[in-house]
Amino acid sequence: MFGGNNPKGNSSSTPVDTLIGRQTEILGDVRFSGGLHVDGKIKGKVIANSDKAASLSISDTGLVEGDVRVPNIVLNGAVIGDVHATEKITLAAKARVNGNVYYKIIEMEGGATVNGQLVHEGEGGRAPAALAQQKPADESADQLSEARRAKGL
Numbered sequence: 001m002f003g004g005n006n007p008k009g010n011s012s013s014t015p016v017d018t019l020i021g022r023q024t025e026i027l028g029d030v031r032f033s034g035g036l037h038v039d040g041k042i043k044g045k046v047i048a049n050s051d052k053a054a055s056l057s058i059s060d061t062g063l064v065e066g067d068v069r070v071p072n073i074v075l076n077g078a079v080i081g082d083v084h085a086t087e088k089i090t091l092a093a094k095a096r097v098n099g100n101v102y103y104k105i106i107e108m109e110g111g112a113t114v115n116g117q118l119v120h121e122g123e124g125g126r127a128p129a130a131l132a133q134q135k136p137a138d139e140s141a142d143q144l145s146e147a148r149r150a151k152g153l
Contacts, residue, residue: 015034016035017033017035018035019037020037020039020062021039022039022040022061024039024040025040026040026044029066030045031047031048032048032054033049034053036056037058037059038057038062038063038064038077042064042066045066045068045069046064046067046069046070048071054070054072055071055072056072056073058073058075058079059076059077060092061077062076062077063077063080065081067083067084071086071088072087073085074092075090075097076094077094078095078098079099080099081098082101082102083097084102085101085103085104085106086121087105088104088107089101089107090109093110095108095109096112097116098116099115099116100117100118101116101117102119103118103119104121
């Protein structure tokens with residue numbers, strides 16, 4: 001039904017399969033495949049099924065109150081919760097996120113706001129190897145400091 005139309009502001013090549021209209025409010029989690037466009041409100045998690053090409057677009061009137069886990073996201077509305085984009089996220093000028101943003105590739109326009117952390121995730125959804133290697137060094141420095149304190153140095 002919506003296969004031929006990409007919503008305004010959605011630069012993804014995945015067509016919209018599901019549209020949540022401006023006057024619609026959904027209470028509960030939403031699981032989907034393909035493309036989902038939100039003009040209304042969702043109070044619950046938004047999760048893409050195992051589809052690497054799945055995309056979510058949220059217009060400037062759209063709101064999600066819950067965590068979002070979708071490979072490709074174009075956000076121009078608001079999300080209250082953590083956002084996990086395993087492929088790419090585009091934060092348009094009116095985008096507002098109150099939570100952490102986990103991404104592989106990010107594009108952010110002027111005016112977009114994130115009240116939380118931007119966390120880059122490498123291949124496999126994990127932090128880059130350099131960051132993972134840094135933690136043990138920090139832990140050994142803490143252990144050395146504790147050993148010095150115990151000896152009164």
